[in-house]
Amino acid sequence: MSEDILESELPIIDPHHHLWDLRPLVSAFPEPRHDFIEAIAGAAYYTFDQLHADTHTGHNIVGTVFMECGAFYDASRDEAMKPVGEVEFVNGVAAQGASGLYGDYRPCAAIVGHADLTLGDAVKPVIEALVAAGNGRFKGIRHAAAWDADPEVLGPPFHAPEGLYGSDEFRAGMAAYAEYGLTFDAWLLEPQLGDVLDLARAFPDQQFILDHCGTPLGIASYRGKLHERFDSWRRSIHAIAECPNVAVKLGGLAMAFCGLPDEGPAKGYGSEHVAGLWRPYIETCIEAFGADRAMFESNYPVDRWGASYPVLWNAFKRLAKGHSAEEKRALFAGTAARIYDIEHILPDA
Template structure:
């Protein structure tokens, strides 16, 4: 992930940031299961097949004031010895070790993986509770909740085979039995769906009004495969659903993921070399709509690294966000860059 371009000057370098969404993985053994390398998404993954603590630390030291991060599940480092049901515990164990390494202070003042979001298969129904308990036991100080992604589309090329969830997952009765186990344990839920599926998240949030839910990646607008060239056409549909979802006070939104290949904002990649002002212009309609709908107290900027390497390097990505908040007040910036993430994921201790 080297870059020969002249680095941008870091905007507002003292602004505290909690990056609430990044991954750690080693995909090299898994690459043969993915579609051929020219697939719109896998091209970025090939360049980032190995993304662990050293690479993350390089990005956190890029000049922005990253005071802490939240790890987001990505099916990495599962423990096969635990069996299919409990193997996601291995991912949390691994990340908790990374967090402990960072907490030593040897690598700087920031606290990577201060919060950990793992995975449990909620299609286990009420039996998912035992998995949730095992995940918490693996990282009792840092585990916050789970993500069970529901991304699906009728066009299989949009996602590629490894990423498809069942159609209508979040409306499934058995899934919702498992989902109810989160509330019994005061755990968070991250929802990743594609833009046409936003009504599924709305329905889920209404059915569980006391369950904290975070919508990942602005709801993932689509600009590839069957949706190529249709971002403008579908914008009003996306905007109506975002405003409808925002009426659910238990939901917050992550502002990011726009540099993923799925969104085609930009279309070229990986790390196409666009400057932060250009990226800010591409993302402005989506980011500003989300902030308008949810308010700064229910919105948080995210890196979604290394997936968003497709369209932006880490420093440029945060500069783009800062361009978008030039006119925001100090209190609004405090919420958008750290406060909302701290409150949702229980990381207030990072704010001092």
């Protein structure tokens, strides 16, 4: 769907997108495939050219934050060190963007990689290798914990163990990781939100970012239950927001897991429609965390399931309509710039 771009001058830092080559993954799952596989099938290859095209569709995207996704691991390294390859690759993309050939646009100005915190104290050499690979752009890690008793919820690509964030091995790794002063992105599902609350309380000096509004579920055995589970999700969000060391990403709701919209991928819904679907979740998160701890995210290309890139950001702008200019600056760029330490890429206010 084609739309006029709203507030086209508003600076945006997209704080959550991926780069990958998932063509082998997509081809590995014959029909019938999980909704997640269908969501990425149209963007199985997504690197600089595809990101540049999406981020130059009319909105003022001044920079982005890359989020780990298990892509471009270095097969020559041992298992713990393989994720360093992903950061090396993305740092090259960032250098391409910083070359000046593309104007002031700074893709992957911050890089969030992966390290296995269940290694305990042995994760330290991995973190140090990631920092070196990022050449100043590496800002933190994500170690996803998404799990559900219903295997159809997540499908075959995801294999986090139950209760990961509460395990002794993970907590030992988090204690070691916390010494570095880096960020930690947490991805898990709405029924698991108590796990990230416990983690944030256990490490009050660690900066956590809760991805995707806590991922409300509208898939598999949760299909049709978003409304009845909303109050439970809202209570969890408000409890987590009481931890000053947690920020939240406002997005990810177009993932097939959430079912907002239920149909995809890329069915051509307009921004008014998707903003209406997302409003209860976005408004709750902003109310709970405040604009200075909340940031709109594209989660691209996964969220292509529900909206094109320009429509997605138009929807966010509709949802932010009642906020002040200062709050909008925080929600669309300032919070991400501060938390990921890339304020230098922001234009002057």
